[in-house]
Amino acid sequence: MTNLIEFQDVSKSFPVKHGTVDVLKNINFTVPKGSFTILFGPSGSGKSTILNTILGLEPPTSGQVQVNDVDLYSLSSDQRAKFRTHFVGMVTQDNYWVNSLSVIDNVALPLYLCGYRRMKARKLAKKSVENVHLERYLNSQPTVLSGGEQQRISVARATVKSPEILIADEPTGNLDTKSGNEVLNLLISQTGNGAGTVVMVTHNPEFLDYANNILHIKDGVITQENNYDGEVK
Amino acid sequence: MSKKNQASDDRKTALVGENDSIRPTILVRIAFSNLFYKKLRTTLTVIGVVVGIGAVVFLLAFGYGLRNLVTKQVVDSNSIRTIDINQANPTLLALDTATEEKIEAFNDVESVSRVFSYAGQVNYNNSKTGVVVFGTDQQYMDLNAFALTAGKGVSLKDSTTAVANTSFLKAIGIKDPQKLLNQKIDLTIQIPKDLRPEGMEGDIESSLKIVSVVESGSGSELFVSSSVFTDRNIDTASQAKILVSNKEAVGDLQKRIASLGFTTASPYDTVAQIDQVFGVLNYIFLGFGGIGLVIAVLGMFNTLTITLLERTKEIGLMRTLGARKKDIRRLFVLESMGLSFLGGTFGVLTAMAMSKGVDGFLNSLAGSRGLNESISVFSFQTSLVSQVIIGSAFLGLVVVYFPARRAAKMSVIDALKG
Numbered sequence: 001m002t003n004l005i006e007f008q009d010v011s012k013s014f015p016v017k018h019g020t021v022d023v024l025k026n027i028n029f030t031v032p033k034g035s036f037t038i039l040f041g042p043s044g045s046g047k048s049t050i051l052n053t054i055l056g057l058e059p060p061t062s063g064q065v066q067v068n069d070v071d072l073y074s075l076s077s078d079q080r081a082k083f084r085t086h087f088v089g090m091v092t093q094d095n096y097w098v099n100s101l102s103v104i105d106n107v108a109l110p111l112y113l114c115g116y117r118r119m120k121a122r123k124l125a126k127k128s129v130e131n132v133h134l135e136r137y138l139n140s141q142p143t144v145l146s147g148g149e150q151q152r153i154s155v156a157r158a159t160v161k162s163p164e165i166l167i168a169d170e171p172t173g174n175l176d177t178k179s180g181n182e183v184l185n186l187l188i189s190q191t192g193n194g195a196g197t198v199v200m201v202t203h204n205p206e207f208l209d210y211a212n213n214i215l216h217i218k219d220g221v222i223t224q225e226n227n228y229d230g231e232v233k
Numbered sequence: 234m235s236k237k238n239q240a241s242d243d244r245k246t247a248l249v250g251e252n253d254s255i256r257p258t259i260l261v262r263i264a265f266s267n268l269f270y271k272k273l274r275t276t277l278t279v280i281g282v283v284v285g286i287g288a289v290v291f292l293l294a295f296g297y298g299l300r301n302l303v304t305k306q307v308v309d310s311n312s313i314r315t316i317d318i319n320q321a322n323p324t325l326l327a328l329d330t331a332t333e334e335k336i337e338a339f340n341d342v343e344s345v346s347r348v349f350s351y352a353g354q355v356n357y358n359n360s361k362t363g364v365v366v367f368g369t370d371q372q373y374m375d376l377n378a379f380a381l382t383a384g385k386g387v388s389l390k391d392s393t394t395a396v397a398n399t400s401f402l403k404a405i406g407i408k409d410p411q412k413l414l415n416q417k418i419d420l421t422i423q424i425p426k427d428l429r430p431e432g433m434e435g436d437i438e439s440s441l442k443i444v445s446v447v448e449s450g451s452g453s454e455l456f457v458s459s460s461v462f463t464d465r466n467i468d469t470a471s472q473a474k475i476l477v478s479n480k481e482a483v484g485d486l487q488k489r490i491a492s493l494g495f496t497t498a499s500p501y502d503t504v505a506q507i508d509q510v511f512g513v514l515n516y517i518f519l520g521f522g523g524i525g526l527v528i529a530v531l532g533m534f535n536t537l538t539i540t541l542l543e544r545t546k547e548i549g550l551m552r553t554l555g556a557r558k559k560d561i562r563r564l565f566v567l568e569s570m571g572l573s574f575l576g577g578t579f580g581v582l583t584a585m586a587m588s589k590g591v592d593g594f595l596n597s598l599a600g601s602r603g604l605n606e607s608i609s610v611f612s613f614q615t616s617l618v619s620q621v622i623i624g625s626a627f628l629g630l631v632v633v634y635f636p637a638r639r640a641a642k643m644s645v646i647d648a649l650k651g
Binding site: 052055057058067068069070075077078079081082083084085086087090092096097098099100101105109110112113114115117118 | 244558560
């Protein structure tokens with residue numbers, strides 16, 4: 001089993017008015033390649049900080065974050081930006097869009113940032129939107145879509161360049177059960193043999209059954225429950 | 234490179250990809266999408282720039298137009314390329330054939346017309362009148378562009394004809410210039426004894442036919458062919474007019490002629506003085522127009538800052554998706570340059586339209602008072618228009634500096650939180 005992400009003695013503190021707050025306390029965990037990993041814990045436990053650290057947006061106070069056996073924070077800011085473009089896709093609880101662009105251009109945005117030509121990027125974006133069955137909205141503004149539809153478009157954008165890692169931060173948090181399950185199934189379809197690795201943050205215990213690698217986090221401390229045997233449940 | 238290092242580089246390449254980034258054309262497209270997404274705000278900001286740039290261009294074009302009108306009154310297209318030469322000291326320095334040849338040999342000299350000027354006396358209808366007689370050639374007459382009062386043209390074809398000025402008419406008591414045409418006059422040209430060539434005794438006596446009448450000088454003047462003098466071996470002229478091949482060479486040539494000991498003057502000097510005066514006037518106009526421009530700049534700065542504050546989540550999203558700081562900075566720069574370029578272009582067009590209106594009004598006003606010649610008090614030189622449009626785009630660069638820097642430096646996580 002190959003580990004795609006490895007946290008080694010990672011701590012993260014934030015300065016506050018009087019001293020510092022330790023959000024991550026010397027944590028160690030691994031995310032195997034192809035796994036469906038869930039980061040589970042209550043609000044304020046440090047889940048989003050871990051995701052931001054994996055994304056290269058939050059340098060740890062101490063410790064090392066290895067992605068694909070490369071020390072992520074040995075890379076420059078621009079190189080980490082390129083890492084997010086090439087290697088990572090992201091779905092968040094709240095949907096963010098470039099409001100002036102249509103659905104197809106928003107989905108094509110990660111490809112534009114990779115240097116794709118407009119025609120090719122839009123072709124791939126269209127295919128990705130078709131995968132989430134929302135091709136009728138290709139030329140609409142994303143903000144006119146419902147929450148569930150926006151989240152599915154967000155998955156289309158995150159997967160348009162078939163990233164190695166798909167990060168999902170409470171992707172079903174604002175959705176009803178039906179829409180939530182649709183989004184979850186789309187995420188699960190990204191993992192498995194030969195496909196990407198999903199790291200999802202949730203505090204919904206119902207989703208734990210879908211995961212084969214569970215990271216319980218509480219007060220900045222992690223315990224790992226790895227059931228990954230190369231197969232997705 | 235060792236196998237271990239090679240593997241490490243391969244893993245890093247897999248992580249960050251090749252050295253590729255967003256294409257400029259796509260960045261421009263996104264910038265313009267952003268601009269036109271908020272149509273009202275963009276339109277109002279562009280109108281602000283149009284007013285500012287339009288005011289500057291309108292006033293500067295007015296300044297240039299006035300300068301051109303004044304310059305046109307002073308010199309025509311040919312006379313700006315002329316140099317008048319006078320003898321500083323006739324007894325020491327002769328303006329003779331040898332000097333003429335020397336000057337003709339200078340670079341950029343197209344022609345040299347010498348002028349002999351002597352006092353004379355005209356006997357007409359048994360009445361004697363004093364005149365100044367100028368002996369010269371056709372080139373000199375053409376370059377002076379005398380206004381013709383009577384006759385078919387200012388012609389000095391041979392030594393039997395003369396051109397009179399209107400003051401001469403008054404001196405001999407003729408009111409209608411046409412009545413003098415083809416009239417014979419007896420002219421006596423008084424040559425001082427020390428300037429007479431060997432063998433010449435007495436003054437020059439000549440019977441001449443008046444072929445035209447022109448506006449020239451305040452005293453009585455007669456223009457005759459220089460052959461009246463040269464045929465009698467008089468070789469020392471009092472002045473000369475040089476035609477230069479291009480006006481840029483005038484200054485240099487004046488210096489070279491002055492180095493021979495002559496004094497020089499040129500309409501080019503007058504034009505330079507006119508340029509100097511209108512240069513100052515244009516700075517004053519620029520100051521007035523600049524007030525509008527400053528307001529436009531503040532409007533643009535305000536728009537860009539509001540845009541930045543409104544779009545922090547968008548900036549956070551783009552950075553999360555992999556946009557580099559410089560991509561965000563470039564996006565803002567393009568939006569700002571787009572605003573100022575549109576403002577600059579429409580500003581110039583607005584100024585042109587307004588100038589047409591003002592010209593039309595002035596010409597109709599002049600027409601109603603019997604003046605049929607159409608004039609324009611504005612001049613839109615290509616250099617002015619292109620400089621303003623390029624300058625306005627540059628203005629966009631300056632205005633966007635702080636908002637773009639702030640956008641690029643924004644923390645991604647804070648930006649996503651909005």
